[in-house]
Amino acid sequence: MLATSRNFEANARAGLANDNLQRALGLARTGFPVRRRLAVERLPEFEELREAGRAIKDHTLAHLDFYLELYESNVAAAGGKVHWARTPEEARAAVLQICRSVGAKTVTKGKSMVAEEVGLNEFLEASGITPVETDLGEYIIQLRHEPPSHIIAPAIHLMKEQVAETFRAEHRALDPARSLAEPRQMCDEARATLRPRFLAADAGITGANFLVAETGSSIIVTNEGNGDLTQTLPKVHIVVTSIEKVVPSFEDAATLLRLLARSATGQEFSSYTTISTGPRRPGDLDGPEQYHVILLDNGRSRLLGTEFQDMLRCIRCAACLNHCPVYAAVGGHAYGWVYPGPMGAVLTPSLIGVEEARHLPNASTFCGRCESVCPVKIPLPKMMRHWREREFVKKLNPPVYRSVLSLWAWVTRRPTLYHALAELAARALGWVGRYRGRFRSLPLANGWTAVRDMPAPEGRSFHSLWAERHR
Amino acid sequence: MRVALFVTCLVDLFRPTIGFAAGKLLEQAGCMVEVPRAQTCCGQPAYNSGDRADAKAIALQVFDAFAGYDHVIAPSGSCAGMIRVHYPELFADDPVNLPRAQELAARTWELVSFLVDICRAETVTANYDREVTYHDACSGLRELGVKLQPRRLLASVTGLRLKELPGAEVCCGFGGTFCVKYPEISDKMVTDKATDIAATGAETILAGDLGCLLNISGKLARQGRRIEVRHVAEVLAGMTEQVPPIGAPR
Numbered sequence: 001m002l003a004t005s006r007n008f009e010a011n012a013r014a015g016l017a018n019d020n021l022q023r024a025l026g027l028a029r030t031g032f033p034v035r036r037r038l039a040v041e042r043l044p045e046f047e048e049l050r051e052a053g054r055a056i057k058d059h060t061l062a063h064l065d066f067y068l069e070l071y072e073s074n075v076a077a078a079g080g081k082v083h084w085a086r087t088p089e090e091a092r093a094a095v096l097q098i099c100r101s102v103g104a105k106t107v108t109k110g111k112s113m114v115a116e117e118v119g120l121n122e123f124l125e126a127s128g129i130t131p132v133e134t135d136l137g138e139y140i141i142q143l144r145h146e147p148p149s150h151i152i153a154p155a156i157h158l159m160k161e162q163v164a165e166t167f168r169a170e171h172r173a174l175d176p177a178r179s180l181a182e183p184r185q186m187c188d189e190a191r192a193t194l195r196p197r198f199l200a201a202d203a204g205i206t207g208a209n210f211l212v213a214e215t216g217s218s219i220i221v222t223n224e225g226n227g228d229l230t231q232t233l234p235k236v237h238i239v240v241t242s243i244e245k246v247v248p249s250f251e252d253a254a255t256l257l258r259l260l261a262r263s264a265t266g267q268e269f270s271s272y273t274t275i276s277t278g279p280r281r282p283g284d285l286d287g288p289e290q291y292h293v294i295l296l297d298n299g300r301s302r303l304l305g306t307e308f309q310d311m312l313r314c315i316r317c318a319a320c321l322n323h324c325p326v327y328a329a330v331g332g333h334a335y336g337w338v339y340p341g342p343m344g345a346v347l348t349p350s351l352i353g354v355e356e357a358r359h360l361p362n363a364s365t366f367c368g369r370c371e372s373v374c375p376v377k378i379p380l381p382k383m384m385r386h387w388r389e390r391e392f393v394k395k396l397n398p399p400v401y402r403s404v405l406s407l408w409a410w411v412t413r414r415p416t417l418y419h420a421l422a423e424l425a426a427r428a429l430g431w432v433g434r435y436r437g438r439f440r441s442l443p444l445a446n447g448w449t450a451v452r453d454m455p456a457p458e459g460r461s462f463h464s465l466w467a468e469r470h471r
Numbered sequence: 472m473r474v475a476l477f478v479t480c481l482v483d484l485f486r487p488t489i490g491f492a493a494g495k496l497l498e499q500a501g502c503m504v505e506v507p508r509a510q511t512c513c514g515q516p517a518y519n520s521g522d523r524a525d526a527k528a529i530a531l532q533v534f535d536a537f538a539g540y541d542h543v544i545a546p547s548g549s550c551a552g553m554i555r556v557h558y559p560e561l562f563a564d565d566p567v568n569l570p571r572a573q574e575l576a577a578r579t580w581e582l583v584s585f586l587v588d589i590c591r592a593e594t595v596t597a598n599y600d601r602e603v604t605y606h607d608a609c610s611g612l613r614e615l616g617v618k619l620q621p622r623r624l625l626a627s628v629t630g631l632r633l634k635e636l637p638g639a640e641v642c643c644g645f646g647g648t649f650c651v652k653y654p655e656i657s658d659k660m661v662t663d664k665a666t667d668i669a670a671t672g673a674e675t676i677l678a679g680d681l682g683c684l685l686n687i688s689g690k691l692a693r694q695g696r697r698i699e700v701r702h703v704a705e706v707l708a709g710m711t712e713q714v715p716p717i718g719a720p721r
Contacts, residue, residue: 325642329659365646367609388521409517409525418511422484437720447651451658452689455718462478462487466506
């Protein structure tokens with residue numbers, strides 16, 4: 001997927017000015033956080049579960065090579081094949097080669113953020129293969145030729161009226177008299193359209209929420225059952241996923257699944273949790289004839305041993321997006337690539353470069369709400385700060401900002417000068433603002449006064465007054 | 472107890488009353504209060520801008536300024552959190568200075584939580600006949616666990632009625648340099664906050680961090696709303712008569 005993260009500021013302005021987006025985000029702002037809170041309150045051991053989840057992921061990352069090789073050998077033992085992909089190019093080529101080997105014309109797809117990351121749909125289309133998204137949200141945005149704006153609710157930026165318009169424009173067989181006023185009716189419409197596509201697909205592509213090393217299994221969770229149809233009906237099942245999804249055992253996966261659903265949607269468990277281990281065995285009633293796993297690295301292994309390693313614990317629940325006031329203000333498209341919100345602000349610079357994604361870790365108030373809800377306790381603000389440190393070293397910040405910061409730090413390290421300047425500023429600003437008590441505009445402070453008044457100082461600095469009273 | 476008041480740079484420049492209110496509350500709690508002259512800022516602007524070298528240099532100055540006191544108290548969760556939580560992180564790879572950072576961190580507190588958790592204050596002597604609402608500033612809330620302490624002391628203020636703010640734990644959009652680096656996003660956040668505050672019908676909004684209060688006051692004023700904005704310490708110290716609310720005419 002082509003990144004526009006560089007244009008974060010313009011993207012954010014567009015999001016703020018988009019009325020439909022703001023209405024949609026307004027609905028989401030309370031929905032997800034409230035449901036998560038209720039689910040957490042019902043589980044007294046949730047904090048212990050977070051600690052257990054963190055420990056499972058830390059252990060796996062410390063021995064990632066071991067568990068990946070164990071996973072690969074168990075996939076092979078079950079009759080499947082792992083394809084290692086260092087780059088998006090290698091991942092796309094592996095998928096294409098598998099599709100061509102069976103003469104695939106159409107492929108159905110379950111939701112996969114890694115497939116978005118490698119730009120799979122555009123590539124398959126350009127190669128003469130038609131991809132059909134089957135997750136309702138993904139299907140809607142595929143019809144609209146839009147990227148996802150959220151990692152578990154890809155069409156969350158849309159109001160239901162917009163979805164109805166999209167169906168009317170794209171579904172040619174749709175009777176104009178048929179009502180699409182309610183979500184249920186739109187769901188039925190999508191289901192009726194997708195059902196023959198499921199049956200006709202030559203290959204099914206899904207992502208994976210977890211890969212189980214001890215059995216070579218992949219696990220997906222969905223609430224629509226579309227993943228099951230995608231991976232069991234066609235001749236070939238291709239799992240497109242990334243290396244940090246591996247966990248040692250089913251026991252570990254079960255712990256993380258308990259965290260995932262509660263953190264994501266406030267469910268105790270997702271409606272469908274589907275486990276795939278290799279292709280159809282002799283005597284099985286259904287299942288694919290071939291089972292392939294594309295394991296993407298794309299820069300992830302480079303994070304091991306760095307200050308960003310903890311990011312690889314992420315289980316893609318989206319709790320950080322759902323609780324982020326910046327995400328809630330601008331929406332997911334502003335971030336300009338596959339992963340938005342706090343997890344995207346840390347992951348995106350890792351995967352596409354901090355030069356392209358420089359704004360993302362800066363566009364945070366460090367309010368810390370993301371870290372407080374993260375099911376695997378990723379210190380997201382701390383890692384955003386680490387990106388700012390790399391940007392500072394690379395001199396990516398605007399020169400004016402660096403100069404002001406440097407001058408401020410110089411003065412701050414000279415208390416006598418600092419106190420004199422503080423007293424001067426307090427007196428001057430206090431005098432000018434003495435009647436109104438605030439300023440509607442101030443030289444050099446336009447970033448502040450463009451959107452809010454600046455309260456005036458009382459007129460003297462604390463240290464001057466204290467010195468006078470304690471002579 | 473001999474305590475040092477870390478005034479914070481914003482209080483020093485904008486609102487010295489908060490510093491005097493903090494001093495008064497600490498003395499009422501039985502502390503001997505001093506204000507080291509060598510203090511300026513905690514260095515958070517440098518730290519959060521990725522400038523570790525300047526942040527460390529400023530932190531070393533803070534170590535020296537506050538050496539020897541039993542406790543260091545700031546009327547700000549953000550600045551206290553910088554010292555308590557972030558100084559040890561800043562010096563994590565510096566074995567010479569890490570012990571100093573940890574030692575200072577262990578005796579640095581946000582004002583109201585220090586009064587309640589360490590001094591065991593249960594009441595204050597103050598009068599404020601208003602309906603107020605309270606915003607939980609992010610750093611104090613999530614880095615230091617400041618939540619119930621201000622409410623407990625506010626409950627003892629004569630005449631004060633607390634009406635809880637929906638979304639009290641959601642950031643107001645200040646975020647230090649964030650508010651001027653991304654003014655449109657900050658605007659959206661503080662507009663939502665101001666709208667929530669107005670919807671409570673409260674006459675006064677209180678919080679424990681001046682940065683948030685300047686932001687909230689500025690937005691309420693720009694929206695033409697007549698809601699008073701004050702630091703919680705002013706109310707707890709009974710000093711509201713001495714100075715008009717933040718951003719209000721004298």
